[in-house]
Amino acid sequence: MSVPAAAADARAVVARRTLWKRVARSRYLYIMLLPAILYYGIFHYYPMYGALIAFKQFSITKGIMGSPWAGFKNFEYLFGLDKFWHVFWNTIVISVYRLVFGFPFPLIMAILMNEARKLLFKKTVQTIVYLPHFISWVIMGGLLINLLSADGGVVNGAIRSLGGEPVGFLTDDRYFRGTLVWSMIWKEFGWNTIIYMAALAGVNPQLYEAALMDGASRWRRIWHITLPSIRATIVILLILRIGSLMEAGFEQIFVLYHPGVYNVADIIDTYVYRIGLTDGRFSLAAAVGLFKSAINFVLLVIANRLSRMMGENGIY
Structure with a gap:
């Protein structure tokens, strides 16, 4: 063995030993991280092989691996449906x-709460605005019906x-789309505000003091x-958020919408719910879901790339 090769092997051994020491x-x-790894491995990564259904003529009796291959026929059929492009546009x-x-709403709320000087007032408002996050959409749907119903609704x-x-x-x-958006904001903006409040807690207060001494307005x-x-x-x-653009809120819409x-x-x-579970067309439903996931992935990569081009670190 040559000297450079031996030196490289020695460095590799040292690197492995250093890694195991760390x-x-x-x-x-x-050990604390292990439950999270097991959770994502079992419930998120292991089921990914089920995406094969999108390329097969799936039969429940034959199973995923036993079902015959269909190639891209499910996607061809899907893209030929006018109904699919209509729901795609709605999404x-x-x-x-x-x-x-x-x-922007949670960010605005976090800034307003950060500017509040009364600690009791700030804590009270924060508690009130994030409580709806813990209410399921099933219960929230009943509340919205009681509030917004044309017959007997409070509003x-x-x-x-x-x-x-x-x-x-x-x-x-x-009005339905507007109702969806504003009810989503009402339910979730308080919880998202917590993330911004945590980030604002790390801002150096001396920066504000220096700006105040220089006469800067609030x-x-x-800014x-x-x-x-x-x-x-x-x-x-x-x-x-851009990486999940194709996630339009299934649970909320499923609770509130009707024909x-x-x-x-x-x-x-x-x-996907109707054609997959109700109609039993599992292969077509899997093709729709895979198409949606592919778009989300592409949007995530593009958004991350643009952020890095603008000087930010991005998520990877």
């Missing part, structure tokens, strides 16, 4: 609405008392200190 020193941390529209209106009752006509928040195509302090200090957190959350608003509310996830 693992041994942090063994308790790895895009609802997701963009959720992104445009839902993403429409107030509108009638003021001399107006009842509004079909949950039955009219013109708006200037927010030039607060937002730049948590920019990395904002970018990461935005990347993750009368399918035209504006039927999304890819509800379409």
Whole structure:
């Protein structure tokens, strides 16, 4: 064996020993991490082989591996359906609405709470706004029906008392998407605010003191200190949100929608549910799900690449 090769082997042995020493020193941390690794391995990575159904003519009696291959026939059939492109467009529209209106709201709320000086007031508001996160969409759907129903709803009752006509928040195509977006914001913005509040807690208070001594207004302090200090957190959350753009909120829509608003509310996830579980067309449903996941992956890569081009670290 040549001298350079022997030296390379020696370095490799030293590197392996160093690695195992680091693992041994942090063994308790790895033990704590083990349940999470097992969870994702068993429930997220192991089932991925089921994506083969999208390329097969699946039969329950034959199983995934025993079913005959169909190639790309499921995708060809899928892309030829006008209904699929309609639900695809609905998914895009609802997701963009959720992104445009839902993403900035927790950030604005976190900044407002950060500017509050009364600690008791801040804690009280924070508790109130994130409590809806712990309510399931099944219960939230019942609350929204009681609040927004055209017959006996609290909101429409107030509108009638003021001399107006009842509004079909949950039955009219013109209002249903808006109701979806704002109910999502109401339920989730408080929980997302916690992430920004944690990032704001790490901002150096001396920066605010120096800016105050220089005569900077509150708006200037927010614009030039607060937002730049948590920019990395904002970018990461935005990347993750763009990477899940095809997730338009199945549980919420499934609870609230009905055939009368399918035209504006039927999304890819509800379409997959109907053709996959209700109609038993598992191969076609798997093809739809795989197509959606591929788009999410591409969007995630593009968003991360753009963030790195703009000088941010991204998520990888």
